[in-house]
Amino acid sequence: MFVLLLAVVLGAAHYYLWKRVVRDTTLPGRARRIGTVVLVVLYVLMMAALSVTRLGTSFDAVIGWPGYLWLAGAYYLVLLLAVLEVPRLLLVRAARRQQPVPVTVGAEVSGGAPEAVAAPVPEAPGVDPGRRLFIARSLAVAGGVAAAGVVGYGATQALGDPRINRVPIALGKLDPRLSGYRIAVVSDIHLGPLLGRSHTERLVRMINEQQVDLVAIVGDMVDGTVERLGEAAAPLRDLTSTHGSFFVTGNHEYYSGAQPWLTELERLGVNPLRNERLAIERAGAAFDLAGVNDVNGESFDDAPDYARALDGRDTSRPVVLLAHQPVQAREAAKHGVDLQLSGHTHGGQMFPFHLLVGLQQPVRSGLETVDGTQVYTSNGAGFWGPPVRVGAPPEIAVVELRHNFAG
CATH class of the missing domain: 3.60.21.10 (Metallo-dependent phosphatases)
Structure with missing residues (x-):
């Protein structure tokens, strides 16, 4: 039951990572598929490190090092991206306010009386896809670099002299x-x-x-x-x-x-x-x-x-x-x-x-x-x-x- 619960919790964390690091930063197509596969492989490797290394196989270290390092990386990446949710929402809101608004112009109708009409605007106003992609990629890179730095520092502490x-x-x-x-x-x-x-x-x-x-x-x-x-x-x-x-x-x-x-x-x-x-x-x-x-x-x-x-x-x-x-x-x-x-x-x-x-x-x-x-x-x-x-x-x-x- 413990392993099952852990798998569910870590699976939910990886779904969140997929949304923020893969889906939000790529367009539908090959890049998104590759990113999805990589994240799934890392999840499987991490779960293998948590379970297989207890069995005493000859592959313990081969599986353990990358699996456990990714566990730490995923842990800090989720934390950092969660913290970055606030600036992400603020940036998206700011980008939405910058979108064009309907412009009222005069048009003449029968009888000579002018009538206010709106100039054409997109049917679904919101954040420009390119701008949204830029925001998502910037925050994903920032979170990734910070997480890698924290894990790298932490590894030097753990593996160095007490x-x-x-x-x-x-x-x-x-x-x-x-x-x-x-x-x-x-x-x-x-x-x-x-x-x-x-x-x-x-x-x-x-x-x-x-x-x-x-x-x-x-x-x-x-x-x-x-x-x-x-x-x-x-x-x-x-x-x-x-x-x-x-x-x-x-x-x-x-x-x-x-x-x-x-x-x-x-x-x-x-x-x-x-x-x-x-x-x-x-x-x-x-x-x-x-x-x-x-x-x-x-x-x-x-x-x-x-x-x-x-x-x-x-x-x-x-x-x-x-x-x-x-x-x-x-x-x-x-x-x-x-x-x-x-x-x-x-x-x-x-x-x-x-x-x-x-x-x-x-x-x-x-x-x-x-x-x-x-x-x-x-x-x-x-x-x-x-x-x-x-x-x-x-x-x-x-x-x-x-x-x-x-x-």
Whole structure:
């Protein structure tokens, strides 16, 4: 049903594009037929990228790159043309006002009395077809150039190096001896048909350069099975930190086969936290690190269990929770979590999609407080779908725990 609904919505968007980019800019004939065929082919290619690439075929990348790029292009082209509807209507109205109006002239009738008559005018006054065509073509070109520019910029953001964001976070319960403890937070790596081993190698290199105390991978690492992507994930074995690397599931792990991936990550030296916690100690002081499964695990008999992960601990010391989705903070807050590290939102990935994230998640990006629990939500280090990021650059966050901001 989801795929069917998506096909209908995207089909309606492509019909709108056909009206504005093909029908309005061409005369009946060969050019219009070619434009129609091209748009249909792009629609089919896009739908294939959304569906076929999940099957693990050898054509994933061949179909995925053009299909997903066109998805981003169509998205922005529809938005831009919709914005241009206002100037289009104004231009058409202005052109209509400039059309000739009937001219009254005198004509003599029987008896010598003049009678007013109108000079001949076209039977269907309106915008001159040539002028209407010029307006449509000008706006289509403007929208196309702008959309191509936005997508091109977004592709450089998505495919470039993630930013290193240094985030100081004060925890009132933190022992001063732990002040300055640094956690590298990386989420939403999304290894798959468009991102492979070189992407993982880059992330590992960048994380290792930070010389952190702990690495937290907070879900959505893969879009595919271990058989397909095990080699792409292999560089994770080279992560280095004082207290090791830890992982919690995201929704995409369940779509890709969570249990085989958990086994593979253990083999690579990345420790899954499955509704559990452990003490992290330094210089005689400690805080608790806990992890809960993603909420989508409930559909796979692997639901998050906050009580198991958080109850019965020493509440005099802080607890840092790894949980894929920011919305999980509402339940975590009931268990006294001091800080939750999350991902999932991609920061919205493509503006203005940002506006929709708030309908589902309490935090789109960055550090906020939810029901008394601090939540840091990473933009993620990869992308899902289009290899495009606009207004939400990829990141690796280096969270520095502090007893207070001066410490």
